[in-house]
Amino acid sequence: MTPATPSPGAQAPQRLAAAAVPRRVRVILDHVMDVASDELERQLQAMLSELEQQLFRLADHARNPGIESEYLHTLRTLRLNRSDLVPRFMIGLESSLATLGQSVSPIQHPPTAWSGGGHNLTLIDEAEMDEATVLRDIASRHSSRASLALHLLGQRFGVLAASPALDVERLPCGPHSLCSILRDAIETLQLPLDARLLLYRTFDRQVMADHGRLVEMINATMATDGLLPALRYVPTRMRAPISVAASTRDKREPQQHEPQSLRASSQPQQQQQPETGTAKDGEAKAPQQRRKVNAARDPQRPHTGWLGIVDPGGMQAGDAAAFELLQQLLAGRRELLGKFRSGTPQAPPQTLERNEVLAALPQRLPAAGPAAQSSVADIKQDLLARLRQQRGKGAALSGEDNDTFELLGMLYGQIEREIHADAPSAPLLKQLQVPLVRLALQDRGFFVREEHPARLLLNTVAESGARWLDRDDVDPQMLPAMHDAVDYVVKNYRDDAEVFARANDDLQGRLRTIAHKAELAERRHIEAARGKEKLEVAKRRAIDTITELVGDQRPPHFVRALLNQAWADVLTLTLLRHGAESDEWKRKLETTRQIVENCCRSGQHAPDHALAESIEAALSQVGYHSEEAAAIARRLASATDDENDPASRTELAMKLKARARLGEEIASTRKRQATPRSQDEQARYEYLRQLPYGTWIEFTTNQQGDTVRRRLSWYSTVTDNALFVNQRGQRVAEQTLDSLARLLASGQARVVTAERARLIDRAWHATLNALRSFAGRSPSPAGEPA
Structure with missing residues (x-):
């Protein structure tokens, strides 16, 4: 090159x-x-x-x-x-x-080189x-x-x-x-x-x-700068044939009042049909495409995304069912509340039009003062008080508008339970209340569309203060990014949902930059962990090689200790540098055979000086001093009995004990399996060995049930070691898959799945379960912690 x-x-x-x-x-x-x-x-x-x-x-x-x-x-x-x-x-x-x-x-x-009219x-x-x-x-x-x-x-x-x-x-x-x-x-x-x-x-x-x-x-x-400031591109649209246009209108007219997600899911074949190929080709590809989509939307799949980043595998297919379920729960709630009202006949309320409600709502909360800490319920009461001064005491919200306030208030209540009360993002959640109220009154999709831009923005702001985060887990650049997004919504939202979309897109772009920085930090730790794994594998290979060559022979005890320590370091380094197929490794194997033969030979014989020089040179490459290397080489190159020179042997043993060995840190941190795994622990262990890298796991930190999330960045099925990082890609722990399986079996840890990964989804499931309980139904398992 x-x-x-x-x-x-x-x-x-x-x-x-x-x-x-x-x-x-x-x-x-x-x-x-x-x-x-x-x-x-x-x-x-x-x-x-x-x-x-x-x-x-x-x-x-x-x-x-x-x-x-x-x-x-x-x-x-x-x-x-x-x-x-x-x-x-x-x-x-x-x-x-x-x-x-x-x-x-x-x-x-x-x-091409061209000269002389094409002759060269x-x-x-x-x-x-x-x-x-x-x-x-x-x-x-x-x-x-x-x-x-x-x-x-x-x-x-x-x-x-x-x-x-x-x-x-x-x-x-x-x-x-x-x-x-x-x-x-x-x-x-x-x-x-x-x-x-x-x-x-x-x-x-x-x-x-x-x-x-x-x-x-x-x-x-x-x-x-004034250079064509009004320049726009307006594409020329071709007029469709009359028959096709008419048929298109006939197909679209009955769907104009359906929810957007229901319209999108009503024609799946048109969206997924390939542009080229026969119908049989499309039919053959359809099952595979559906399996990929279903896998991406599986709510039980492990969660691997970074904080605030949108997961592309949204659960859009269930929007229609969720919307219908929501209407049933709210209708049951209104019916039950009606039964508890007084039987005294009252004057029919004056239902307020939505335009009146929106006109009376403020555009934002005050920046300071008691009103800045208002809840959704406080906003509703203040709104009704002002409208009743204008329209009389009988003024009331419509059923749908009242439900919107109640739902948003319950959702905010669940979110506040999931975050730290003193989180830096708590004031930002308060500032979003009025824009979200105005949005929810006009767009009920906020409650049923998981990928709604306003819902995503609310989730990102809330997650930055989640209880499963340590104080140092949030990147310092994340809070200014959220401040800018919330300020943009508060200052520019005038009943235009695109404001939320633009704010969320900008925030997602900055979050991807933060996530990329975390991935780079995580990658460095993964490379270091893989290096440790290679060292551990090479060390095991070296010990196994020595054990195989010694076999049933009985070398002196001190010589066997030198083989398993000093010479094992030589073999380990040779494997790391040159590999098991190299000529250097073959030469070291031959040297090991000569060491075993010399040390296990009975009777007195002259030392092998060539072998001693080869051993001394190899030990010097591992980092042994010349005197130590020469002493070890004399021991390994001859059949000298341990008892002949106890003073020098003791001195050499003390030097070896004080010396830091190759891979000693790994050996000291590796934990042995104390007891055999139970059936449940074994099942968890096998499950962990199949998890994708980057899976988030929640660990219980105290008896009060507080949790913290850690990312399983990498693990080795060979050494059983696992690496954990935090939201910023910083290494926080290393442990074995065996100990992690025992924590999962005991309930002290659990894998974070997609359905409970986002804070907004957990809060929404809790809200729905509260409505079900209020209506006398059993809570849904989807809302429970997995």
């Missing part, structure tokens, strides 16, 4: 300050450069960090030492030169803006072909994903360049331009071809994944 070399004859990049453009154009381009550089610099740094992690993993899993050394050399080169990539990339970005309208297609096939031809470098193909594929894919935003950006850059709209391949900050800039900037890293291709794939995931958002930001910046 040869490193990339800078291309000769490259022109010096142009700067915006020296660009021959009008002043207003330069100002706009400067603003574009500021926005793009801020966003791309952060993403490029994340890309380089991710590439370092990938190279380290590849080196760790290399099959032979040669490949491992190549990866480690590449990693060192990357760390040495990574600081040059971002400045070089920014210079290229600025040059593409400064030469606006002059650039050609940024990613081209490598040109050369082959194209395969490395250049690979790089061009990968980059062209990345650019084409992301051009299609953000085609509309890129089209608008091309129109605006065309105005700046005083030319027709720029196509996507000539567009500064476009996918083709960024890929071309990266290809030039990567020369500073001096990486071989394989590493460059790996960097391109990492660039695709880390940088280009957010390219659509970057283009939207640049469009918004240009619009703010």
Whole structure:
């Protein structure tokens, strides 16, 4: 693998300050450069960090030492030169803006050598072909994903360049331009071809994944600067044939008053039907697709998501049933309340219209004072008091509106039981009450749609203060993100549900960044745990090898102790460095056979000096001092009896006891199975060995029943060790699967399933169970802790 070399004859990049453009154009381009550089610099740094992690993993899993050394050399080169990539990339970005309208297609096939009218031809470098193909594929894919935003950006850059709209391949900050800039900037890293291709794939995931958002930001910046601020794209819609349009209307008219989820589920075949292929092909694929969907929606599946991140496997299929059940429970509740009312005839109440209720509701709670701590019930009473002053004492809410207040109040009550009273997010939950009341009065889907944006936002804010979190589990960046989301809703919600959607989307984006940081921290701990596992496996292999070679022979006790300690370290290190198929391992096996033969031979014989030198050299590689290594080598290379020199033997034994052995930490922390597992414990043990990595487990911490969630990041079915991290990816515990199975069987721990993973779902199930109990029905098992 040869490193990339800078291309000769490259022109010096142009700067915006020296660009021959009008002043207003330069100002706009400067603003574009500021926005793009801020966003791309952060993403490029994340890309380089991710590439370092990938190279380290590849080196760790290399099959032979040669490949491992190549990866480690590449990693060192990357760390040495990574600081040059971002400045070089920014210079290229600025040059593409400064030469606006002059650039050609940024990613081209490598040109063939052409001279003398076609008489001299050369082959194209395969490395250049690979790089061009990968980059062209990345650019084409992301051009299609953000085609509309890129089209608008091309129109605006065309105005700046005083030319027709720029196509996507000539567009500064476009996918083709960024890929071309990266290809030039990567020369500073001096990486071989394989590493460059790996960097391109990492660039695709880390940088280009957010390219659509970057283009939207640049469009918004240009619009703010007054460049085509009213530019919009209005697609031309083709008129459908009359027969098809009529049949479509006939199919849709009976469904206009159905809930959205019911309409979506009423035509599953139309949504899942493949675009190409025969009907038989679709029928053959349907069962497999249904199994995948059912597995993703299984409420008993282990929960593996991070805090606040939306689980894509929502339970949308049950919305209609939940809506019908909710109506039945509320009707039963109203009927039961009516029986307890006084029999004295009263004047019929003046039912308030929903528009009147919404008009009388405040837009937000006060920022301070007693009213800032109002509950949903307080908001309702204050609303009725003000309306009755206007309409008389007989004014009352309609049955549906009253149910909405009651349901939201019960839901908030259950949420408050699930969070810490002094949680930083508690005031934010109070601020969301009025917007949620207004939303729920107009959109009953808030109660029955698990993926409703307002419900997701409420869940994220509530979960940050959940009782299963330690104080240090929440990332410090999470609270400002939630503050911004809640402030946006409070300030901008004017009965438009899209405000919740935008706030939740922005919050989810920031939470994904926090989750990615936690995953990186978690990955480092996993790599360390895997390293310990490899050490443990190698150590077991070494001990088993020594035991097999000794067999029924009886070497002196002290010699056997040296074999199991000092020489076992040599075999362990050889396995880790070279593997069981290497020539070095075979040589160490032969040396071990000679040691066993010499030490088990009866009678006196001369020491084997060549064997002693080989043993001493091997021990020196493990870290033994020359004197200790020589003393151990003399013992292992001859049949000297333990009793011949008790003083030197005792001195050597004391030195070995005081010495830290290879993998001693693992051996000291490994717990032995005290007693055989019961049938229930064995079943739990087998269940744990099949769990996906990342499963969350709740542990009971005290007799009061307080719990804490820990993430089972990794476990080994070989060594039985398990690694746990917290919500920030920090290692908090290591224990064996055996001890974890016993905790599960005793009820001191439990696996978090999807149905009880989110706080909002647990609170909602508790609310429904309260309604069932009030109506005389038995609680649903779904609401109980699993």
